[in-house]
Amino acid sequence: MRIAVMGAGGVGGYFGARLAAAGADVAFVARGRHLAAMVNEGLRVESACGDLHLKPVQASDDAADIGPVDVVLFAVKLWSTEEAALACRPLVGPGTVVIGLQNGVTGLDTLTGVLGPEVVAGGSAHIAATIAAPGVIRHTGTMARITYGELDGRAPDRLLPFHELAQRAEFDAVLADDVRRVIWEKFAFLAPLSGITALCRLPIGPIRAVPETRALFLDAVAEVAAVARARGVAVAPDLPQRIDTLIDGLVPEMKSSMLQDLERGGRIELPWLSGAVVEQGLALGVPTPVHRTIAAALAPWRNGPPH
Numbered sequence: 413m414r415i416a417v418m419g420a421g422g423v424g425g426y427f428g429a430r431l432a433a434a435g436a437d438v439a440f441v442a443r444g445r446h447l448a449a450m451v452n453e454g455l456r457v458e459s460a461c462g463d464l465h466l467k468p469v470q471a472s473d474d475a476a477d478i479g480p481v482d483v484v485l486f487a488v489k490l491w492s493t494e495e496a497a498l499a500c501r502p503l504v505g506p507g508t509v510v511i512g513l514q515n516g517v518t519g520l521d522t523l524t525g526v527l528g529p530e531v532v533a534g535g536s537a538h539i540a541a542t543i544a545a546p547g548v549i550r551h552t553g554t555m556a557r558i559t560y561g562e563l564d565g566r567a568p569d570r571l572l573p574f575h576e577l578a579q580r581a582e583f584d585a586v587l588a589d590d591v592r593r594v595i596w597e598k599f600a601f602l603a604p605l606s607g608i609t610a611l612c613r614l615p616i617g618p619i620r621a622v623p624e625t626r627a628l629f630l631d632a633v634a635e636v637a638a639v640a641r642a643r644g645v646a647v648a649p650d651l652p653q654r655i656d657t658l659i660d661g662l663v664p665e666m667k668s669s670m671l672q673d674l675e676r677g678g679r680i681e682l683p684w685l686s687g688a689v690v691e692q693g694l695a696l697g698v699p700t701p702v703h704r705t706i707a708a709a710l711a712p713w714r715n716g717p718p719h
Contacts, residue, residue, distance in 0.1 A: 413577055414481040416441060416503045418496055420450065420471070422541030422669065423513055424487035425549040427558055427583060429457050429466045434581035439478045440471035441500070447471055449547025458544065459551035460565050461582060480505030483574050486523060487513040487537070490684040497526035504531055509570055511535040511560050515606075515669070516684040517599050520563065533571060534559040536598045537581075540666050553663045557584035561591030589685050597641040604632035606670035607686040607706035612706035613671070617664025630656055632702040636689055642696040674710075677717050682710050 413436050417428035420442040432438040442450060454467025469709045472478060484503050488496040493514065504510065510527060512520050524532045538557040544550035558578070562568050568575075568587055576587035588594050608619055608629045619625045640647045648654065673680045686703040690716045693700035712718040 413437065413483065415439070415479050415483045415485065416475070416481040416500070417485045417487065417499045417573075418475070418503070419486065420446065420489035421487065421489070421543055422549060422551075423537045423539060424485055424544065425455060426457060426459075426539060426556065427485060427487075427513075427537070427581075429455050429464055430556075431547065431577065432466050433464055434577065436577055436581075437470075439472070439481070441473065441475050441478070441503075442471050443473045443578075445546040446543060447473055448556050455549050456548045457551065458548065459541075459556075460554050461551065461556060464637075467587070470552060475500050476502040478503060480508060483715055484508060484510040484680060485513055485535075486510050489679075490514055490516050490519055490681050491679060493519045493522045494526060497523050498500055501527070507570070509574070511574075513537045513558060515599075515602055515681060516688060517595060518684055518688055520595075521718050524563075530564070531708050532563065534563045534595055535561055535569075536591070536595050538598065540663075540669075542672055543670060545590050545633045552609060555662075556582075557586065559586040559588050559594045559596070561588035561589065562580040563591065565590065588717065590646070592645055593647060594694065596636075596643075596645045600633050600636040600640065600647065600651055601658065602668070603628050603636055603685045603689055604655075605659075606668040607632060607703065607710070609668045609671040610674050610680065610682075611706050611709055613674075615665045615667045615671075616659055616662050617666075620659050620662075626659075628702060629659070632686075632706070635693065635698070635700045635703055638698050638718075639696060639700065641687060642698050643692070674713055680710065680713060682714050686710075 417424040420440040457464040540552040618688040689703040
């Protein structure tokens with residue numbers, strides 16, 4: 413099976429490397445120093461689940477060098493969605509399926525608009541991983557799971573070969589009947605995690621230990637759940653309680669990718685996370701005061717440090 417990874421950051425780099433180690437023919441679309449390091453020195457994964465050094469690595473900054481594949485794992489930052497969707501057209505052949513593994517809930521709309529709904533499947537990644545250095549992916553903790561499924565709920569026959577392969581790789585692979593619910597339930601965790609850790613400039617440990625910040629986190633979860641239900645997505649009734657339990661199981665030093673981007677002085681995904689909660693809440697008549705505060709307080713850092 414030929415697999416292309418569009419975006420070889422924490423998510424794409426980690427899962428792509430694990431799939432390659434499991435025997436898949438994997439090619440990465442990357443750029444800059446990260447691409448150069450991958451080509452010259454290979455791709456390293458540092459993880460409590462087992463370190464990995466993938467060498468040689470198939471990688472290019474031009475999808476046309478790779479050509480049509482069976483599966484595309486689409487894992488770019490949200491602000492690059494449209495540009496990357498256009499760039500990955502050479503990867504799409506008659507039977508290709510593109511699995512979106514981005515944060516947020518808006519990227520799939522852009523992806524289907526560019527490539528067509530018949531090509532795109534939904535997906536969700538649960539992992540804390542980042543580019544620690546060019547050519548090096550660092551995985552924090554042991555959580556590493558991807559979930560995927562058809563957006564229209566049809567039988568997932570075309571995803572079965574990928575699922576069989578993914579089950580041989582060293583991560584959790586789940587084929588979902590209702591992937592939209594999975595995506596929104598992750599968003600109900602991710603948007604608060606991103607927003608509260610970035611707002612407080614702290615990892616999850618101190619946030620969950622202080623009653624005031626823990627309550628703020630759970631209020632942000634409840635807001636996302638309310639927006640999801642208003643959109644007709646059947647998220648679990650006990651979702652806030654489940655996420656309350658979940659955060660106690662996270663390693664205390666876990667940081668959201670948005671906080672890591674903020675600390676590096678880079679652009680942040682704020683408009684597609686808390687910003688998207690606010691925007692959709694306004695459209696649906698659902699109050700979102702916590703996310704509105706997060707979006708406003710972090711707005712000066714959307715495109716990097718304010719000048």
